[in-house]
Amino acid sequence: MTPAELDPLAQADLRGMTQRRFSRRDIIHAAGLMAGAGLLAGCSVAGARASVIPEGYWADKKPTKFVDWAQWPLYIDVGKVHGRNTHPSVDAFTKATGIKVKYEEVIQDMDSFVGSIQPVLASHQATGYDLMVLTNGIYLTQMRELNYLVPLDHSRMPNFFKYADPTVKNPTYDPGNKFTVPWQSGITGIAYNPKYVKRPITSFDDLFDPAFKGKVGMFADNQDLPNLAIVGIGVDPAKSTESDWRRAAKRLTQQRNSGLVRAYYQQDYIAPLSKGDLWVTMAWSGDIFQANASTPGLDLKFVVPEQGGVVWTDNLCIPRYASNPVAAMELINFYYQPDIAAMVAEYVNYFTPVPEAKRYILADAKAATDKDDRESLLQIADSPLVFPTKAMESKLYRYATLKPEEVPVWNQIFEPVYES
């Protein structure tokens, strides 16, 4: 008797008895597995790159009376009016143009700031900022590559072309200043506390002196630490190759493994340096000046090592989808007036991009009634850390400019040094 001769009901019974049946649970399991595998295979993370900003971007932009400015802490002049902290240069801008400024000191470090605005820009939303200050380096290049920066309207910034120092024009990280103009620049070098270090520090090699075992501070970042180390081994970062990176990283690893490095610091190295937890450390020029100025009796020293220091630039730029780009351009232009640049330089003591500012600082020094004020202003006007001399400039190197595909290689070489 073949199955064909059975009546249909009996056929079904036979199938049920002889073949494996799928329980509901099996089917749910299978569906779950398939859904899981589908999810695994189906997902991808879209690139964050946005479309190119069209040529005619500025054509339909109207002037507005407001600008929101994202800035680093302690990076502008401060005055007191009726016991309230103000920024005289910002007030001068509002007075001159009628544009109100929301000045926000929201940038603590590039990692977290860029990390906070990138997802917003990736979803085509405005960040709320019209102007921001970003350091040149991996992140700035990334923001540019992603088309998240608005090309500046060069017709609205005549002061830049008139007063900016030739060295800050046309930087390697932004040819033709298409997207950025410098706010201030600074040097990454070495600082020490003479209370504990009884000999002058002059060289990058001093960071490797066994006498300072456990008292050396280094930076925990993928820019300053690698670049200063590359300069330290006698190579210009801009011309460095992968083998130079590995040599520099090896030197840093030896320094760490021999117990010289106390810790890798982010923004928090000034307090341990003042307290004596650190004796010698990598440092930013302006930080040391401001620490000395704000703490009586503190006398930290900053040196540009004989091998050279690393110069970086914080840049004004306009994020995409900004609502007040015209006002932002006006502000950029305003801060390139030498008298305004002088107001900022007197306070922050980083390299000013406007050499003419020196004249105004000297004038202020002449007008100063207080002797200490006068001396401090004269010192600023003479400081090679505010107005770089030729000798100083010859010792300064810029960050290595990395192509996007080189960034992961670079990170994998240097990150294990400070993330140890």
Added chain:
Amino acid sequence: MSRALPDDDVRISPLRQRLGRLTGYWLALPGGLWLAIFFVIPMVYLLSLSLMTGDFINGFSQTFHVSTYWHTISLYHDQFVRSIIYAIIVTLLTIVLAYPMAYWIAMRGGRHKSTYLLIILLPFFVSFVIRTLQWQFILADNGFVLGTLKHLHLVGSDFHLLATPVAVICGLTYNYLPFMVLPLYVSIERLDPRLMEAANDLYASKLQALLRIVLPLTVPGIFAGVLMTFVPVASDFVNAQLLGGAKTTMIGNVIYTLYLTNNDYPAASALSFTLMGALLIGIFAYARALGTKDVMEAAAL
């Protein structure tokens, strides 16, 4: 014609019947959905992400690139092992510190028990980061603790605690101690005092009563405490960041940097996934070693 159906009073419509049988599922639905949305989907996504290749600018696509795992583990195995070791040390320290505290509050606390518990919890009213930062001042090389000791010549002049593993472990122990005290307190509190009286009647010494009655009965509490300290400690990054030095980085710091600084999502996901796997294996092995899976249920009570 008589109707075969039962009386209207007791009749339940088939739909209601079916729904009734599903009541349990309905009640579990919010919890199930919560797990699915906030645990299962992110986990599958994380796994998927860990197998992708690409870069942040152009996007990542699925290539089932398993070698990301070996590569990241070979780069960061030191930090990985270190995190697990720190977590074990911290867990043991918290047990040693928390057990007498919990015991004392539960047994001798009297009517002030809740006050004592509040005191234990009080630091939580201050931000985690601020609490940890205070230790930078307390442990500073020339701060009031080490400064005094150095002044008395009890320690050498270049002795320091900050930026050493000791500082990180102390910080972690300090921050996670309450998570151990509370479950221990709950399980000791629940002990029947008559058991101790019985032990006493049967001539057990106080130590014997503690070792043979109290300790075994509070194993679920210890287990719950271990779950609540070991797992978060192993992935903590704040203490290593604020109190640590050159060779104290924990895996949490690495994952943080990979995600937020390098935007290397696959490597970060691979490390997170490996960490989760290692922690789960550890916890299950520990539960098995304690002899029963009831420990899990008891711990959940």
